[in-house]
Amino acid sequence: MHIRFDVPADPAYPGRVAAALGGVRLRRFLYIGAVLAAVGVIGFAVSRGSAAGERTTGLWTTLVLAGVLSMLFLPWVRWRARRRSGGYAVDGAYEITDDNIMMRSGSESGGIAWDGVTRVKDTSDFWIVYVDRMPATVIPRWLMSAEDAETLRTYMTERGLLAPR
Template sequence: MHIRFDVPADPAYPGRVAAALSSVRLRKYGYVGAVLAAVGAIGFAVSQAFAGGDRITPLCLAMVVAGLLSMLYSPWVRSRARRRSSRYAVEGAYDITDDNIMMRSGSESGGIAWDGVARVKDTPDFWIVYVGRMPATVIPRHLMSAEDAETLRAFMAGRGLLPPR
């Protein structure tokens, strides 16, 4: 297998990559925020139902506010990453073989050996490649031909990195 495709210097592309990678890392803040807000709301309701709940009410309200802020943290970071990364738009390329994924962006280049890839997550725009537990890079499907995308999907499924269709 040998798949090669170019990445144009699109100002929106780095933002989409940053948003895809950060959403993986920031998902836990939404979950923690939802739990904090729910526990705080339940505590507030219970404290209002019983007399003497005035001492617990500020704590419950603080938990609700902290939960809401935690849930808003992830969208804020993604939006900031999109805004800041738009100035990094440079031409690049991917060269994917049976052995590794080579990426070039401007004057920088790097690669990941398939033996080091732990798993691949399928998203609407990208395949997110994990090395260990951390997302390392993305492979943009929309920039590949349909035949190359299907060949790569079959290759990754064959290696157990993606579930078969």
């Protein structure tokens, strides 16, 4: 297998990458926020009928507020990443072989050996490549030809990195 494709100097591309990687890392804040807000609302509702209701109102209000702020953290990080990353747009390229994934961005280059990849997650725009438990890089599917994307999908599925469709 030998797949090569270019990444144009699109100001929106670095923001999309940052949003995809940030979404993977920060998604837990949505769940934590939902739990905090739910506990706060339930606690507030239960305490309204009790004698200690007025004393605990601050606690339940704080839990609801913390939950809402926690749920807003991911969208805020994505917005900041998109806003700040426009200046990072440079021409780049990917070269994917049986041995590794080589990436070039401007004058920088780096690679990841397939032996170090533990799994690949399929999202709407990218394949997110994990090394151990950390998302290490993304592979943009929409920049590849359909044949190359299918070849790579088959390769990753055969290696057990990507779940079959």
